[in-house]
Amino acid sequence: MLAACSQIPFGIQEPQVKVTGLELLPAQGMEQRIAVHLGITNPNGRDLSVRGISYNIGIENIDVLSGVSSQVPTLKAYEETPVTVEVSANLLSIARLVQHFSQRAVSDRVSYNFDAKLDFSQWLPSMRVSEQGEIKLQY
Incomplete structure (x- = not known):
């Protein structure tokens, strides 16, 4: 049991997430789906296996897009991993x-x-990450 506890990773740093792009997908009936392209940086010296991710995107502090995915690749140590998730309006x-x-x-x-919210393996607690910014509108 002591050996199993020694495998629990302490001092894991929070990954950084940035939105790198948005893409309208074909509408399905009344539902508009949007692909959100992310760059998730793992600042740790070990790979992080992600079981799933849930996410919200807000505009002007109003949550307008949300989604979940279990299709997230392993976040390689000291690398930025491109991830694409779909959201619904x-x-x-x-x-x-x-x-x-x-x-x-x-x-x-x-x-x-x-x-x-990134959900990792059973030995690593979930982590919440966020990014805020501004989008310049072009007329």
Whole structure:
């Protein structure tokens, strides 16, 4: 039992996640799917095996896109791993976002946030990661 406990990794640093691109996928009925391209950097000296990921994307602090995936590759040590996940649009949140923009003047930038929970193996606790930024709108 003591040998098994010695295998529990301590001092694991949180991976960094950045959104590298968005891509509209063909609509399926009333549902619009979007591919989100991510770069997940593992700052640790060991590979991290990911069982799954759940994620939300918000615009102007309104969560509008969400999804889950169990198709995440192993995060190689000291590398950035490209990951593509699909999200679906929350129609009620999109209506709130339209209302938000109709009540305020749209600036040349909108803020976004990306929040994800990475679920690792049974010996490593889940980690939450997030990224915030602005998207410049081009007219």
